[in-house]
Amino acid sequence: MFEARLGQATILKKILDAIKDLLNEGTFDCSDSGIQLQAMDNSHVSLVSLTLRSDGFDKFRCDRNLSMGMNLGSMAKILKCANNEDNVTMKAQDNADTVTIMFESANQEKVSDYEMKLMNLDQEHLGIPETDYSCVVRMPAMEFARICRDLAQFSESVVICCTKEGVKFSASGDVGTANIKLAQTGSVDKEEEAVIIDMQEPVTLTFACRYLNAFTKATPLSTQVQLSMCADVPLVVEYAIKDLGHIRYYLAPKIEDNET
Amino acid sequence: MSITLDFDVQQLDNKRPMHLHYLPAKIVGDGECTDVDKHFNNYTRQAPEFGNGVLTNALRGYPLLGQQESVPKGYKGLVLQETDPNQAERQLRLTGTFQNFTYWNYDKVPSKSDGYQQALVMLDVAEALAEPVSEEALEEEMKLQKQAKKENA
Amino acid sequence: MNKKATRSTKPKPDPDAAPQKQAVCAVKKVFFIADNLLQAEDGADRMRLERFYHPGKGQPAWFITHHDCQIMEMLEYGEPRRSWLLNNEVCSNGRTYMTTPLDATLLALHHLRKHCSQRAMSLDSISVDASDASTNRLLTKFVTAAGLKCVADVKASGDLVFYKYNPQRTLAWLTLKTRGVVAVLKAKQVHCGLGAKSQNYVRSEKLVSENDVNEMDYLRMACDYVGRYLDADLHEELTRYLQIPSEIQALVEEKSSAQKRKSQQGQPSANSKKIKLANGEDAASQLRNSSLLDSDDGKDSITSPPTPAPLKERTMTAKEKALAKGAKGSKSIASFFKAK
Numbered sequence: 029m030f031e032a033r034l035g036q037a038t039i040l041k042k043i044l045d046a047i048k049d050l051l052n053e054g055t056f057d058c059s060d061s062g063i064q065l066q067a068m069d070n071s072h073v074s075l076v077s078l079t080l081r082s083d084g085f086d087k088f089r090c091d092r093n094l095s096m097g098m099n100l101g102s103m104a105k106i107l108k109c110a111n112n113e114d115n116v117t118m119k120a121q122d123n124a125d126t127v128t129i130m131f132e133s134a135n136q137e138k139v140s141d142y143e144m145k146l147m148n149l150d151q152e153h154l155g156i157p158e159t160d161y162s163c164v165v166r167m168p169a170m171e172f173a174r175i176c177r178d179l180a181q182f183s184e185s186v187v188i189c190c191t192k193e194g195v196k197f198s199a200s201g202d203v204g205t206a207n208i209k210l211a212q213t214g215s216v217d218k219e220e221e222a223v224i225i226d227m228q229e230p231v232t233l234t235f236a237c238r239y240l241n242a243f244t245k246a247t248p249l250s251t252q253v254q255l256s257m258c259a260d261v262p263l264v265v266e267y268a269i270k271d272l273g274h275i276r277y278y279l280a281p282k283i284e285d286n287e288t
Numbered sequence: 289m290s291i292t293l294d295f296d297v298q299q300l301d302n303k304r305p306m307h308l309h310y311l312p313a314k315i316v317g318d319g320e321c322t323d324v325d326k327h328f329n330n331y332t333r334q335a336p337e338f339g340n341g342v343l344t345n346a347l348r349g350y351p352l353l354g355q356q357e358s359v360p361k362g363y364k365g366l367v368l369q370e371t372d373p374n375q376a377e378r379q380l381r382l383t384g385t386f387q388n389f390t391y392w393n394y395d396k397v398p399s400k401s402d403g404y405q406q407a408l409v410m411l412d413v414a415e416a417l418a419e420p421v422s423e424e425a426l427e428e429e430m431k432l433q434k435q436a437k438k439e440n441a
Numbered sequence: 442m443n444k445k446a447t448r449s450t451k452p453k454p455d456p457d458a459a460p461q462k463q464a465v466c467a468v469k470k471v472f473f474i475a476d477n478l479l480q481a482e483d484g485a486d487r488m489r490l491e492r493f494y495h496p497g498k499g500q501p502a503w504f505i506t507h508h509d510c511q512i513m514e515m516l517e518y519g520e521p522r523r524s525w526l527l528n529n530e531v532c533s534n535g536r537t538y539m540t541t542p543l544d545a546t547l548l549a550l551h552h553l554r555k556h557c558s559q560r561a562m563s564l565d566s567i568s569v570d571a572s573d574a575s576t577n578r579l580l581t582k583f584v585t586a587a588g589l590k591c592v593a594d595v596k597a598s599g600d601l602v603f604y605k606y607n608p609q610r611t612l613a614w615l616t617l618k619t620r621g622v623v624a625v626l627k628a629k630q631v632h633c634g635l636g637a638k639s640q641n642y643v644r645s646e647k648l649v650s651e652n653d654v655n656e657m658d659y660l661r662m663a664c665d666y667v668g669r670y671l672d673a674d675l676h677e678e679l680t681r682y683l684q685i686p687s688e689i690q691a692l693v694e695e696k697s698s699a700q701k702r703k704s705q706q707g708q709p710s711a712n713s714k715k716i717k718l719a720n721g722e723d724a725a726s727q728l729r730n731s732s733l734l735d736s737d738d739g740k741d742s743i744t745s746p747p748t749p750a751p752l753k754e755r756t757m758t759a760k761e762k763a764l765a766k767g768a769k770g771s772k773s774i775a776s777f778f779k780a781k
Binding site for chain 3: 049050068069070071072073074075112152153154155156157184185235236237238239242248261262278279280281282283
Binding site: 289290291292293294295297300306307308309310311312313314315316317318319320321322323324328359360362363364365366367368369370373380383384403404407409410411412413414415416417418419420421423425426429430433 | 468469470471472473474475476477479480487488489490491492505514516518520521522523524525526527528529530531532533534535537539540541542543544547587588590591609610612613614616617618621622624625626628629631666667670
């Protein structure tokens with residue numbers, strides 16, 4: 029059987045909020061190392077990869093590898109029934125076609141349980157090769173969310189250009205053009221406000237704004253976000269989930285004008 | 289942890305008001321610079337071609353366009369200085385007061401779309417939000433709430 | 442040489458530099474302080490900057506207090522690349538610190554929701570577990586009984602007063618506050634729509650009547666403004682209570698109404714009411730059909746069919762349509778990663 033318990037339902041709520049706009053359904057692969065979810069969005073332009081390590085859970089038990097296909101919208105609805113401080117436990121029997129999600133209030137006086145039917149999803153797993161990224165930018169997650177939101181007003185596409193001067197986000201459209209430049213911060217009071225740029229080679233890539241804004245739904249999960257870029261390779265937007273794992277979004281770049 | 293604004297409010301009008309300029313440049317440094325009257329104010333000109341009350345000047349060769357601004361109504365402009373940020377009991381002392389200052393933009397006529405002007409709108413919004421709500425208005429709204437619930441049920 | 446200015450740096454003293462003469466170089470700050478904090482009744486009493494938990498920010502923030510009863514928020518206005526010239530001195534800190542009026546009840550809400558949702562408590566017992574004295578100080582000195590009455594049920598027992606958080610009352614109270622903000626936004630002609638609009642152009646009378654000033658935009662902005670002082674989940678509750686559709690829904694609505702306006706051009710403005718109604722219906726039915734609303738009836742049950750309906754057979758929600766539109770022109774991610 030499979031059983032996983034988290035002390036705070038709020039983390040799971042935030043995780044679902046971060047993926048339900050991109051993915052309608054997804055398969056949670058559970059093994060004794062933890063829970064993994066990997067799925068492409070409907071347009072096959074982005075890939076969501078969620079990793080939750082078993083040691084990050086209050087209690088974790090997984091006797092046999094188990095794949096649970098779930099409707100993420102339904103799961104998000106169930107999680108809405110929990111208070112942020114509630115304990116949440118996910119349970120499933122081997123070969124079962126349902127999963128049970130249980131919430132216990134902090135004072136243990138209220139216990140709710142919900143049973144959800146699992147789905148048959150045939151999703152192939154994609155292998156993500158190890159890549160040496162030319163540019164890795166670490167910055168405050170709110171800052172990145174703000175930039176994506178602001179630039180979306182100007183265009184469907186955002187150009188991210190990383191040079192030794194710093195990282196520049198640009199958008200141009202009917203309204204006009206917008207450029208937001210960030211340089212590496214010299215010294216900051218708090219580490220989470222820092223902008224750190226690790227550049228091996230300059231990179232310029234164009235991405236769909238709406239997808240970036242869908243990725244920034246994960247902002248509540250982490251104070252920092254890490255962007256990794258390399259020419260002709262999908263962008264990686266990574267949010268660390270404290271003590272638990274990470275959520276990585278891969279976004280394919282836009283086709284350049286001079287390519288077919 | 290708290291910071292005390294250590295000055296006597298009654299002393300506020302005793303000093304001569306300070307002359308402030310809001311410059312569109314990041315100056316890395318604090319403290320005495322130069323005779324501002326001689327090297328800066330001397331070159332301020334009226335520029336009616338840009339509009340009523342618009343002033344011109346320059347900083348290090350960069351053109352500045354500005355206008356006289358007043359501290360928002362209902363406020364006093366104060367310049368405060370921290371005595372020692374490392375103290376346990378932090379204190380801010382009064383350096384001076386001002387009621388007007390010169391607002392400068394880099395090569396752009398000051399207008400309603402300036403960030404500073406839009407920020408001032410927030411003062412009014414904050415006031416509206418801080419308005420107390422009367423008991424009657426609240427009861428009225430709750431009645432409407434109940435009615436709406438009944439209609440939707 | 443000029444250092445590049447970045448968003449979060451303050452100039453910090455170089456620890457290896459030779460000690461500078463401290464005299465004039467202590468950092469100065471420019472403040473706009475409200476007149477009503479500067480009324481000198483008791484010359485010995487000083488204004489203080491204190492930190493209290495700010496629900497909107499999720500962490501303590503600075504507030505200015507006086508006489509142990511007045512409290513205002515300390516806002517910091519900053520733009521990149523600004524400095525002050527103070528008489529004959531330069532001041533690298535180009536920010537302006539402004540005191541703004543604040544209803545302390547908004548700060549108290551967080552503590553009431555956290556501790557008094559299930560049972561009534563006295564103000565002292567709410568802050569018993571707090572990590573510092575600020576919660577108790579906030580609740581006993583700066584929050585008013587009248588304010589608490591608007592968001593909680595009050596029970597008196599002898600000398601003690603107990604408060605229990607009342608969500609319906611709070612939502613009603615927040616609604617009235619939001620409407621107050623809407624009125625000010627309209628009065629100040631703040632542009633709340635989705636696009637950018639320059640403040641410098643004079644709008645012609647004709648355009649003003651055609652561009653029906655969208656009530657919902659004002660409400661959304663006002664609600665977001667009020668939400669800056671609320672716990673995130675309470676802000677969401679308020680948004681739902683006020684029935685504010687999401688921005689993508691508004692985008693879809695605006696596009697459909699723009700198309701309708703084009704076809705109605707040239708007609709007398711008497712028809713404008715009709716157009717609005719038509720828009721209203723579209724918005725409501727679109728909202729219902731999208732999965733943005735939680736349906737209350739049990740028909741939309743949580744248990745889903747074993748296999749998902751293929752996308753072509755289902756109608757896409759507005760969000761899905763928007764995302765699909767955004768996908769145009771991007772390469773396929775499957776082309777980068779091979780199936781295992």
